[in-house]
Amino acid sequence: MQLGVGLIGTGFMGKSHALAWRNVIAVLGGDLGAVAQPDLRLLCETPADKASQMAAQFGFACATSDWQELVADPQIDVVSITTPNGLHHPMAMAAIAAGKHVWCEKPMALTLAQAEEMAAAARDRGVVTMVGYNYLSNPAFTHAQRLVSGGAIGRPVQFRGWVDEDYQADPDLPWTWRARLQEAGLGALGDIGTHLISLTQGIMGPIASLIADMQTIHETRPLPDGSGRGTVENEDAANVLLRFANGAQGTLVISRSAWGRKSRLGFEIHGDRGMIIFDQERMNELQIYQNDGPRAEQGFKTILTGPAHPPYGAFCPAPGHQLGFNDLKVIECGRLLQGIAGIAAAEPGFDAALQIERVIHAIADSARAGGQRIAL
Template identity: 65%
Template structure:
């Protein structure tokens, strides 16, 4: 079976997660193997140290060496957002498959170009929506598809974190529109959109609002304050093409919330509730006798694949890096002729069109149709 060479650009939080995932994918889930070939970061001494720590054979401070390295089959991009476009396009043009963290790009135009280049080259892509690979999320989808809660009528979705909740936290690149793009929408709101659209299908139209709660933040060097150029919170009322209605709430300023990414699905005969802070649990309510009414807590276990490939007993819990391992293994399997699990650049572009539509709706104070030919004014 073929072994795929990995080139990693970026060694922060998600860079380490990618390194662990590709190192562990075959050991846990079988299938094709990955070879950790070359790692890139700056400065060069940091790249060398991280390559040694992560187990890569070589290090470089020039990302172009990664995308042009003949040993590399998959380029993993885990850099700040503003670098995604140029790196991904160069990698695809060099004949490499690309595994890129979300969001695709700072601007919608760049994201559209990335998807177009992927389509033109015919190469495979994966985008880092690792929460979609949670066995609990897969089970929620199966329950909906099997009609366990009847016909889906309405959903509520939320994603709350507190990494920007303190008004005195220093200004960073995440506050710049030219480096981060959207704020809470691009950083965490896209995860919520990835989930609800896989549960309820494409969004038809939406009306939204957003706000920057802290317009300035202290500069890291103590010299004055810098402007925050993107949103801290956003909310939307959405209509899905399926007829389902929904409400979405997004905040990066919610004290005490670390990764409260979740949803509540209301059907004609029941309800499903999920919260990523308790990622190994699913809450299910089915209509029935008042004497037995109440939610059932479903603990993920070996009956919810691929949980059993990690742990042979229920209740022992998977973690975020395990979800990234499932994601990496799925991409390796796809490159060996297996089914597409995604999301690829095309699906990720659809997600980003939604978050940019939310921002546009808030700016223009009107409902936005996802089909531009049917854009609906008040």
């Protein structure tokens, strides 16, 4: 059985999706169960000549410059949406209406209302959805989840999370669509904060309430045509105080203007018997401290991921040789295939991802209200 795949967009995430669709069966194979074989049918990009070029490069059979043509094509069963944020909602809604499964990059939409509409439509139509929170697929992170749930550090009492990048740190970087609410929606919160929230809730459980502050560090940027400076309408950074449903406290620090940071996405979990540290810039490692044994012999232990942390072994039989960013996308794609086949839930789907959207918009609401506590 084959699954007709349509891909919209060929940038950073478009290429990552294409690689995942091409490699998922070769890497994960029988571990997935009886899933359909992806058939790379149609790629959409503009202009048309670029679409043809990228279809040939990525291995798609056909190309188009019209995303609506792709969504309506009866040979397409699942649509990968890897476009700028403002297009996620209309494309996903059209795909769902046409009965297609959807794999959409984050954030789901520009507004919470749009995200709620997407989740409701997918639920009503009965299609399988997934949002691209690929860091949840990291074997190091899933092992950290097992350690916490298994009591390795006792009762979690405090969470400290961070996500820092420097892609907007330069004040002379030209103004782009990322600076506009109508095209990008939220700034650092939507771009990278969503990833931190996915890990935070993935290991600590639901957030009960929060207090937040936001900052636009570079309030204007030079317009690309040299005609002046454009206003930056969304945030570059945010700080958040959390209270989890389980009673634990938390703090989050989010910045897209942190010089020197490339993908510093990580956390510390403090338990009453130890702690765990993870950082995406060292994505194949976990550190754990446990209050066991003689005090003179206690210290942090570094865990290097390997075949003992599935599905690492499907990629490489040797511990410490390391997985990469695109490998996480392959794991995510495998979960989507299993979801479509009815073998296992494709998570996070639109319903689960909607909870992440609720958090980032609550952070924005709290900050705009001068640090008001928001209950979730």
